[in-house]
Amino acid sequence: MYTDKMPSFMELQKASRNKKQEIEDYKLAILGNSSTQHLAIAIKGYAKLFDYKIDVFDADYDQIDIQLLDANSDTFAYKPDSILIYLTPEKLYEDFVSKDSSGKMSFADLYIEKIENYWSLVRNNSKSIIIQNTITEYDDIVFGSFGGKTRSSFLFQLRKLNYLICERAADAKDVYIVDYSSVQNNVGRSNLLDPKMLYMAKMSVSLDVLPIYAKRTVDVIESLRGHVKKCVICDLDNTLWGGIIGEDGLSGIKIGNLGSGHAFEDLQVWLKQLQQRGVLLAVCSKNDDHIAREPFETLDEMVLKLDDFAIFVANWDNKVDNIRYIQKTLNIGFDSMVFLDDNPFERNLVRENISEICVPELPDDPAKYLTYLQSINLFETASYSAEDVNRTSQYQIEAKRNELKLQASSYDEYLKDLQMECEWGYFDALNAPRIAQLTQRSNQFNLRTIRYTESEILEVIDNPNKIGLYFKLKDRYGDYGLISVIILSVENETAFVDTWLMSCRVLKRGVEQYVLNKITEISKSLGVKKILGEYIQTKKNQMVSGLYNELGFTQLDENKWELSLDNYEMKNSNIREVGKDE
Amino acid sequence: MNREQLLAEINDIFKDAFMDDDLVITEETNAEDIEDWDSLMQITLITTIEGKYGIEFTLDDSLAMKNVGDMMDLIIQKVK
Numbered sequence: 001m002y003t004d005k006m007p008s009f010m011e012l013q014k015a016s017r018n019k020k021q022e023i024e025d026y027k028l029a030i031l032g033n034s035s036t037q038h039l040a041i042a043i044k045g046y047a048k049l050f051d052y053k054i055d056v057f058d059a060d061y062d063q064i065d066i067q068l069l070d071a072n073s074d075t076f077a078y079k080p081d082s083i084l085i086y087l088t089p090e091k092l093y094e095d096f097v098s099k100d101s102s103g104k105m106s107f108a109d110l111y112i113e114k115i116e117n118y119w120s121l122v123r124n125n126s127k128s129i130i131i132q133n134t135i136t137e138y139d140d141i142v143f144g145s146f147g148g149k150t151r152s153s154f155l156f157q158l159r160k161l162n163y164l165i166c167e168r169a170a171d172a173k174d175v176y177i178v179d180y181s182s183v184q185n186n187v188g189r190s191n192l193l194d195p196k197m198l199y200m201a202k203m204s205v206s207l208d209v210l211p212i213y214a215k216r217t218v219d220v221i222e223s224l225r226g227h228v229k230k231c232v233i234c235d236l237d238n239t240l241w242g243g244i245i246g247e248d249g250l251s252g253i254k255i256g257n258l259g260s261g262h263a264f265e266d267l268q269v270w271l272k273q274l275q276q277r278g279v280l281l282a283v284c285s286k287n288d289d290h291i292a293r294e295p296f297e298t299l300d301e302m303v304l305k306l307d308d309f310a311i312f313v314a315n316w317d318n319k320v321d322n323i324r325y326i327q328k329t330l331n332i333g334f335d336s337m338v339f340l341d342d343n344p345f346e347r348n349l350v351r352e353n354i355s356e357i358c359v360p361e362l363p364d365d366p367a368k369y370l371t372y373l374q375s376i377n378l379f380e381t382a383s384y385s386a387e388d389v390n391r392t393s394q395y396q397i398e399a400k401r402n403e404l405k406l407q408a409s410s411y412d413e414y415l416k417d418l419q420m421e422c423e424w425g426y427f428d429a430l431n432a433p434r435i436a437q438l439t440q441r442s443n444q445f446n447l448r449t450i451r452y453t454e455s456e457i458l459e460v461i462d463n464p465n466k467i468g469l470y471f472k473l474k475d476r477y478g479d480y481g482l483i484s485v486i487i488l489s490v491e492n493e494t495a496f497v498d499t500w501l502m503s504c505r506v507l508k509r510g511v512e513q514y515v516l517n518k519i520t521e522i523s524k525s526l527g528v529k530k531i532l533g534e535y536i537q538t539k540k541n542q543m544v545s546g547l548y549n550e551l552g553f554t555q556l557d558e559n560k561w562e563l564s565l566d567n568y569e570m571k572n573s574n575i576r577e578v579g580k581d582e
Numbered sequence: 583m584n585r586e587q588l589l590a591e592i593n594d595i596f597k598d599a600f601m602d603d604d605l606v607i608t609e610e611t612n613a614e615d616i617e618d619w620d621s622l623m624q625i626t627l628i629t630t631i632e633g634k635y636g637i638e639f640t641l642d643d644s645l646a647m648k649n650v651g652d653m654m655d656l657i658i659q660k661v662k
Contacts, residue, residue, distance in 0.1 A: 196641045
C-alpha cells in the first residue's frame with residue numbers, strides 16, 4: 001500500500017542488510033569524489049524497502065577517475081544500467097582553495113570539462129546512462145553577499161558550475177540530473193550537513209537527509225524505467241477550493257487571491273502547470289454533477305476550467321468505484337495515478353482498496369498542501385516532448401469518438417467513419433524524443449518492453465542492421481501524433497522484431513494490421529524471408545500475449561513466433577496511407 | 583540514572599540496529615565483538631542514542647567511544 005512517510009536512515013540500513021534473495025533487474029553504480037558508502041546503503045535500502053529491485057554497486061571513496069579511465073574496471077565489469085557521478089562541494093572546495101586568483105576565476109569552466117570528460121568515458125566504455133547530481137551550494141561567506149557577484153568567490157563558481165552541468169546535460173541525451181541541490185534548498189544546509197559526521201566519516205550528508213537523497217535518486221531511475229505519474233485525480237470540496245459547494249454555494253466557497261482562497265488558487269495554478277506539461281487531471285467528487293461543475297463554469301477566480309480535465313466524475317457513489325471507472329476510461333495503470341483528497345477517511349478507503357495508487361497524506365492545513373506535495377517529488381519524468389502539451393485534449397476527443405461508436409451500425413462501419421490516415425517513416429532526429437518517450441512509457445501494448453533513451457534511438461538510425469519505424473495516426477476528430485514504434489534487427493534474411501509497441505489510445509483501430517503490412521513490405525524489399533517475433537511477459541503486457549497468433553504467425557516455442565513472407569497476404573485495414581506533407 | 587537499566591536500554595537499541603533479538607551486550611562490548619559494527623554503524627548508533635536521550639555528543643566524544651561502557655559514561659554525564 002502506498003505511503004509517503006519517509007523511512008529513517010536506520011530503517012534503510014537494516015533493509016540494505018536484508019539477505020533475502022531477490023532478482024534485481026536494474027543495476028546502479030555509484031562513483032563519487034568523496035565517500036559514497038552511506039549514499040549507496042541508503043539507495044540500496046530504499047530500493048529494498050519499497051521493492052524497486054535495484055542492485056547497487058559502490059565503488060567506494062574517491063574512485064571516479066580510477067574507475068572510469070580503466071575500461072576493465074570493476075564498475076564497467078559490473079555492467080551497470082546507470083552510473084551515478086556524485087560530487088560534493090567539500091571536495092571541490094579543497095581543489096578551489098589551492099588555486100591562485102586566476103585559477104579561481106576559471107574554476108567552473110575547467111571543472112565542467114572534467115565532468116564532461118567523465119561522461120565521455122562512460123559513453124566510450126559502457127552503455128550506461130549517466131546520472132549526474134547537482135552540487136549542493138556551500139557558501140564559505142568569505143565575501144558575504146558580495147560573493148554572489150565576485151568571480152573569484154567559491155559561491156560564484158559553484159553556482160556557475162551547477163548552471164553549466166544543467167546546460168550541458170540539456171544537450172546530452174544520455175545524461176540525467178538528480179537534483180541534490182534542490183533537496184538542500186528544501187531542507188536547508190544546516191540540516192543537510194552534520195559537521196560531526198563530516199569529520200568522523202567524511203559524510204557530506206546527514207543521516208536525516210540521506211533517505212531523501214535515496215528517494216530522489218530512485219525517482220530518477222524509476223522514471224527512466226517508465227514508471228511515471230500520468231494523472232492526478234482531485235477531490236473538490238476543501239481540496240481544490242475551501243468549503244463545500246453543496247452547502248456554502250458559489251459565493252461561499254473560498255477561491256481567489258484573498259485570504260485562505262489564495263492557498264487553493266496556488267494549488268490550482270500548480271496543477272495547471274502539471275497539466276500543461278502533459279499530466280492528466282481528473283475530478284472525483286461526492287457531489288451532484290451540475291453543482292460540482294458550476295464553479296468551473298461561472299467563477300473567474302477558478303484557475304482550472306472544465307476543459308483542463310480529461311474526465312469529470314461527480315456523483316454519490318463511493319470513490320473507489322469512481323476511480324476504477326476513471327482508470328478504465330483513461331486506460332492507464334493505477335500506479336501512474338495520484339489521488340488528492342483532504343478527507344483522511346476517503347484517502348484510506350482508496351489506499352486500502354487500490355494498493356498501487358499514490359495517495360499523498362495531505363496536511364490538515366490547506367495552506368500546506370502545495371509545499372507538501374512539492375516536497376515529495378511525485379512527478380519525476382525522463383522526457384518531455386511537444387505532444388505532452390496536447391494530451392488532455394486527446395483524451396477529450398476520445399470521448400467524441402466513443403459517441404460515434406455508439407451511433408455506427410457495425411464496428412467496421414465505425415472504423416470507416418473515422419477516416420483514419422497514417423503517416424509512417426524511418427526514425428529521424430526530429431521524432432527521436434517522442435520515440436524514446438513511447439519506449440519508456442508504453443507498458444501494455446509492448447511486446448518486449450525494451451526501454452530506449454533518445455541517444456539509443458539515434459544509434460538505431462546509424463546502425464545498418466537495424467530498422468526503426470514510427471507511425472502517426474490521424475482521424476476526422478483529431479491527430480493522435482506518433483503512436484506506434486517498430487525496431488527490427490535484420491540478419492541472414494530474418495527480421496527480428498526487437499520492439500513493437502503502440503499507444504493504448506489507438507487500440508482496436510486496425511493499426512497493428514496496418515503496421516504488420518508495412519513491416520512485411522519493407523522487409524521483403526530488403527530480401528528478408530521471415531519475421532521473427534518474441535513476447536516477453538511483464539506485469540502489464542498481457543493484452544499482447546496472443547498478438548502474433550492473432551496475426552497469423554506460427555508459434556515456435558512458448559514465447560517465439562515466426563512469419564514466412566513467401567505467402568503473406570496483406571491484412572485488411574481501414575487506414576489510408578498519407579505522405580509526410582499531406 | 584541507573585547503570586543497569588541504561589545498559590538494558592542500549593541493548594535494545596543494539597538489538598534493533600543489528601537486527602538480532604538475541605544480542606546481549608556488556609559494558610566491555612566493542613566494535614570487534616559485533617560483525618556489522620563498522621564506522622557507518624557507529625554513526626547510526628550515535629545518532630540514535632542522541633535522539634533517544636535528547637543529548638548531543640561532541641566530535642571528540644564520538645571519536646573517544648571505544649566500547650559500550652564509554653557510551654554509557656557519556657550519556658550519564660550529559661543527561662544530568
